[in-house]
Amino acid sequence: MTVDLPSTNTDLWKPNRVLNRRIETSVKVLFGAFAFVSVATTIGIVFTLIFETFEFFLDDFFREKLAEQVGRPIEGLWGDIQTFLYSLRHFLTDTKWTPLFSSAQFGIFVLISATVMTSGIAVLVALPLGLLSAICLSEYATLRTRSILKPILEILAGVPTVVYGYFALLFVTPLLQNFIPVQGFNALSAGIVLGIMITPMVASLSEDAIFAVPRSLRDGAYALGATKRETIISVVLPAALSGIVSSLILAISRAIGETMIVTLAAGQNPRLGFNPTVPVMTMTAFIVQVSLGDTPAGSLAYKTIYAVGMTLFLITLVLNIFSFWFVRRFREKYE
Amino acid sequence: MTTRDPQTLEQNVSPNPDNFSANLDKRYTIDIIFAIAVWTAVVIAIIVLASLLIDVAIDGLPTLDWGFLSNFPSRKPEQAGMKSAIFGSIWMMVTVAVVAFPLGVGAGIFLEEFAADTWFAKLIEININNLAGVPSIIYGLLGLMVFVRLLEPITGGRSLLSGALTESLLILPIIIVATREALRAVPDSLRQAGFALGATRWQVVREQVFPIAIPGILTGMILALSRAIGETAPLITIGALTFISFLPENLQSPFTVMPIQIYNWVSRPQTEFHDIAASGIIVLMVMLLVMNACAIFLRNKFQRRF
Secondary structure (H helix, E strand, O other): OOOOOOOOOOOOOOOOHHHHHHHHHHHHHHHHHHHHHHHHHHHHHHHHHHHHHHHHHOOHHHHHHHHHHHOOOOOHHHHHHHHHHHHHHHHHHOOOEOOOOOOOOEOHHHHHHHHHHHHHHHHHHHHHHHHHHHHHHHHHOOHHHHHHHHHHHHHHHHOOHHHHHHHHHHHHHHHHHOOOOOOOOOHHHHHHHHHHHHHHHHHHHHHHHHHOOOHHHHHHHHHOOOOHHHHHHHHHHHHOHHHHHHHHHHHHHHHHHOOHHHHHHOOOOOOOOOOOOOOOOOHHHHHHHHHHOOOOOOOHHHHHHHHHHHHHHHHHHHHHHHHHHHHHHHOOOOO | OOOOOHHHHHHHOOOOOOOOOOOHHHHHHHHHHHHHHHHHHHHHHHHHHHHHHHHHHHHHHHHOOHHHHHOOOOOOOOOOOOHHHHHHHHHHHHHHHHHHHHHHHHHHHHHHHHOOOOHHHHHHHHHHHHHHOOOHHHHHHHHHHHHHHHOHHHHOOOOHHHHHHHHHHHHHHHHHHHHHHHHHOOOHHHHHHHHHOOOOHHHHHHHHHHHHHHHHHHHHHHHHHHHHHHOOHHHHHHOOOOOOOOOOOOOOOOOOOHHHHHHHHHOOOOHHHHHHHHHHHHHHHHHHHHHHHHHHHHHHHHOOOO
């Protein structure tokens, strides 16, 4: 007996392979282009900064000043090079930052000193706070406590920076004024709040590194008679060092690039020096100050924010490269 | 070369009992101090968070009412509201989502499904790591140059669209990373089953992998968007206005967003404005909290384990 097979209608089954292959290719190309956007962003950032920074260094303002100094017009390619060197020298050696005055001076170290000071204070706050929190979470807290504490740190990490700015200006500064004579705007409160802002970052990245240290190392230390603290300080922390340092460096570069806290709480007064009780102006605060004003494109002030942005970018880039290098050099691998 | 006999070694070294004192009492005392220090650090973090929230609540709650939400900004603090800022933020968020979601998810799918372990994927991975370290204000400078100036005919200059495109670039790395992680969590057996049935790679991704990965991707997307609506610096740089008394009509309108409005109020000298800034912060934080709650809900509700 034979079973009547249903008559197979070959028209019903038509795998359109050509169409499928075309769709496959176009999806691949389209999504590849999307992925390229992130590379294009980097290229865009680098080119924008380089282009406008050159425009800044070759600005007529410097050219005329140099011409006045040497007593003849500065022209041609050689003139461009001279102007560039002249403005670069002044950019790096001037001790005043007065770009909006008629007798403008562009000493970038005035802004850098403020950025270094606020970030330095931030590190002094974030390093102990973040590292100890990380140790607490991974070594001391029970799993239950940890599941409560971690979200708290995550909330701290998710607070918008403008809120931290409010907190620094209207809570921390008045609080500090009870104890030390600080002015209404000062680098100290900005730095402290910056430190609080980067603490969750230090804590959570360091905790990952500490958590990754294998149990056997700890057990080895305990077997030698070390106490818990001795184990942590002399075995666990050195083993996790590369992760801790890289978390700290990432946090520092975050603090250097942070804008709203320092703009709101540290003030707008370009000032060279490291006095944390007076108003100062960081690199980012300057960019905000110029952006808020009505600055036409192509003006010197407009080009200045790109020169400052370039400096900022270079500093964070060096820090990030250092962090990558450090991790690669000092990473301990465990099975 | 002779191996030393441990017996003779022991005889040679005369153990000085003074050199070895366990001194356990002192060491345990230091241990306790260390434990206290460790817990203090955590307690400080909690106290800071609490005082921040309480400070904002005390300053902001009294002035937070319906009028505050439905009024435009004003020179008089008692009449000032953040209607234009709230609408600006919502416009911004929707536009950023529309731009960044396909870009980020597409890029993530490409890197994870189509180009895993190629030089292109590695290049982008390194690149994304680098972009994560670039300060957000630098993105603002990029946006000012590219979107506000070069693409002015399309974006309309210092407009909502310019701001949204800048923020999209800023959060793109976050979305790409989230997408890749979500796709990586889908087991390979599902893909292989799809291939065995004759499906193309894209068909497998579209029909099998993507639907499973979607909760993870959406969670990452929401977290990225909550980063975007809290971001202030790049938008100030590209020229968002701080005082706007109308609603955005289209993507080319000038705009303001909540963090910029808050910044504007905090930076004024009058205390009344500081109080309404605190009210604005409450609105912003509530919005962020709702978004994060959504993300956690999505994660818990739809997360599947294989």
